Structure formats: C-alpha cells, structure tokens
Amino acid sequence: MSRPILAIETSCDETAAAVIGRTTDPARPWTILSSIVASQTDIHREWGGVVPELASRQHVRDICGVVEAALDEAGVVAADLSAVAVTRGPGLVGSLLVGVAFAKAFAWARGLPVVPVHHLAGHIESLVLAHGELPLPAAVLVVSGGHTSLYFIPEPGRYQLVGRTRDDAAGEAYDKVAKLLGLGYPGGPVIDRVAREGNDRAYDFPVARLTHADRNAPQPTAPDGLLPADVARRVDFSFSGLKTAVLRLVRELSGAPPWGKAADADALGAGLTPQQIADIAASFQRVVVTVLLDRTFEAARWLGARSVGISGGVSANSRLRAEADARAGRYEIPVFVPPLSLSTDNAAMIGAAAMRQLELGATGGDYGFNAEAGLAL
Numbered sequence: 001m002s003r004p005i006l007a008i009e010t011s012c013d014e015t016a017a018a019v020i021g022r023t024t025d026p027a028r029p030w031t032i033l034s035s036i037v038a039s040q041t042d043i044h045r046e047w048g049g050v051v052p053e054l055a056s057r058q059h060v061r062d063i064c065g066v067v068e069a070a071l072d073e074a075g076v077v078a079a080d081l082s083a084v085a086v087t088r089g090p091g092l093v094g095s096l097l098v099g100v101a102f103a104k105a106f107a108w109a110r111g112l113p114v115v116p117v118h119h120l121a122g123h124i125e126s127l128v129l130a131h132g133e134l135p136l137p138a139a140v141l142v143v144s145g146g147h148t149s150l151y152f153i154p155e156p157g158r159y160q161l162v163g164r165t166r167d168d169a170a171g172e173a174y175d176k177v178a179k180l181l182g183l184g185y186p187g188g189p190v191i192d193r194v195a196r197e198g199n200d201r202a203y204d205f206p207v208a209r210l211t212h213a214d215r216n217a218p219q220p221t222a223p224d225g226l227l228p229a230d231v232a233r234r235v236d237f238s239f240s241g242l243k244t245a246v247l248r249l250v251r252e253l254s255g256a257p258p259w260g261k262a263a264d265a266d267a268l269g270a271g272l273t274p275q276q277i278a279d280i281a282a283s284f285q286r287v288v289v290t291v292l293l294d295r296t297f298e299a300a301r302w303l304g305a306r307s308v309g310i311s312g313g314v315s316a317n318s319r320l321r322a323e324a325d326a327r328a329g330r331y332e333i334p335v336f337v338p339p340l341s342l343s344t345d346n347a348a349m350i351g352a353a354a355m356r357q358l359e360l361g362a363t364g365g366d367y368g369f370n371a372e373a374g375l376a377l
C-alpha cells in the first residue's frame, strides 16, 4: 500500500480527522485506517441550532487532539504521510478556516502537499469508500443539512449537477420541523425515532411540484442537455412549503392563532400530545422520503444510470434506507447508501475525495487556496 493521507473536516459542527490508505484492488481503491469525529452537538443543542462563532471556537480547541487521535489509531506518524486533505467548502466560513489553516500549517511544516476538497465530493466518494467503485454512470443524491443535490456521475471523479433544492435542504426541513415540535436539535435522528410510533397517513402534507420555472428556479444545471427541460424541472426539490404546512397544522392543533411571530413557533409543540407529535413526524417524513426517492429514481431512469447512490446526513434515516432498498428491488437497479458512520459529516470521506483527485492528477502543490463558504462543485 502506498503511503496514507491525513484528512481534516471542519465545515460545520463536527471536528473530524481520518487517515486513509490506498489498496491494490482497483475495485475497492481506498481503506479507512482511522476516523475520529468530535461532535459539538451538545454545545449547539442549547441554542436550537449551530451557532457559527461557538462552532469555530470549539474547532480551535479540538483540532489538535482529534488529529493526534486519528494518527494514533491508524498507527502512523506524520513522516508516514504522503499528503493532507482538507474541506475547503462549502460550509461555515469560520469553521472551514480552522481546518484549512491547520491543514496548511501541518503540511507546510512537513513538506507535504495539501489537497483542498469540496464537501459534497466527500459525501459522494463516501459511497466508494464504503462499497467500492459504483457501476457507472451513477445518479447520486447528496442529502444533508445544507444540501439536497442530485448528481450524474458519468466517470470517476466527474460530478454533474442535475437537480437541487430551490429553497431549504431536506436536513434543514427536518431540523426546523423538529424545533417546531419541541423535539430539539439535531432534528433528523429524533424525528426518525419518534416517527416510528406515528401514523404516516394521519396528515396529508403537500408535495411541491416543480413543473414550471419560478423565480427560484436555478440556472439550467445541465446545459449539455443531460435531461429534457421538463424532466430537469421535475427533479428539482423544494421543502419550504412542506415546512409551512407543518407550521400551520401545529398552530391549528395547539389552538394558537394562525399567524404569530415566527419566533413563537418554537414553543408550539408543547401544546400537542405525544401521539399528535408522532403522527406529524411520521406524515412529514413520509412526504420527504417519497419526494427524495421519486425524483432520484426518475432522474436515474432518464439518465440511463446503472446505479443509484444516496449519501449525506439524511441518508442515515431509517425509512429512507428501507424504502431505497425496496425500490432497488422493484426497479432492478443497485442502490448504495453509506454506513451510518459515513453518512453524517466525517473526515474519511474527505480523504476519499482527495484520493480521487490525486488519482486524476492533482498534485496538492498549491497552498494558495482559501476556505470558501459558497464553493461550487
């Protein structure tokens, strides 16, 4: 095995470091030697969401220890490494800066190259890290707290955007609905759990149909005509209407006036019974999962994909996983989802995406890049 790389991820509220090695098996090219994640959830829970300033300060506190732990667990020292990989963006700029500055300093002191990585390339390559090379072309949905984006992958390392959310990300909708129901932060795991006790047909929430261009319609994502225009619009996503529908229902059920201040909405869940909360969670989740899978599989069919991948924090969702599996059988197309440890943010996936770039000719010789909150893939 050639020399391993150290990878660092600090785009949001997890400080993560991993050591990734290269194998001699082209079908399963990379292996995880260690992966350490220090989560800041307990700090941000008190505030109901990630507080950027607190996040960057905590990254500063944690990064040295997390990197040391990753090297120790892998049984390597800095001299064994061949490169350092780091998330350049997108994410919270103060958080990203900690990882980027640390990676550059660590690498410069040891004469190592630094490979800047796009966070979503990391989520996509987490699938290859876990399962080996996907049958290509592939349709991969990255569904996280910040993104809901569908990519076409015609060849290794080429990511073509074919659909994305026009407003909220799916994970963001989970987090906001959980807050509204008084379930705390982060919302995804708790809605996933509470929904198991609920009736997913109790409430009929609307599905946003994007059959026409509206003012939020993004620029065409596939200028070379990957998808016909009407299909391209259909495979976009929108979750803000669903979130508002949940808010209206919660106001109605809790006897609150229909139009209050948005800030008051956070307390509304207190007026509901546990069964009502479970029913709302289950009904909300049914719509989110159905929309995500309907559109991903429709795009996959149009694109002639030979496999479907689903990654990012929301891919940890138990209902999404079960229904994705069921559709794999129904549509006779293999579906890949990362193990839970690689679904939510981690540095191993950043190492995998860097390995991909190095294989495609990146040298990591340029230290001139900086953290970029809105980096495009």
Ligand code: KG4
Binding pocket: 012, 143, 144, 145, 146, 147, 170, 171, 172, 174, 175, 186, 187, 188, 189, 192, 312, 313, 314, 315, 316, 317, 318, 343, 344, 345
């Ligand atoms: O990928 P990730 O860790 O960070 C971003 O890049 O955003 O994704 C975090 C998101 C959060 O919105 C969280 O609520 C959601 O993933 N999430 C889930 C589950 N676990 C985490 N959503 C639904 N079901 C879950 N089990």
Ligand code: ZN
Binding pocket: 119, 123, 144, 145, 312, 313, 344, 345
């Ligand atoms: Zn992420």
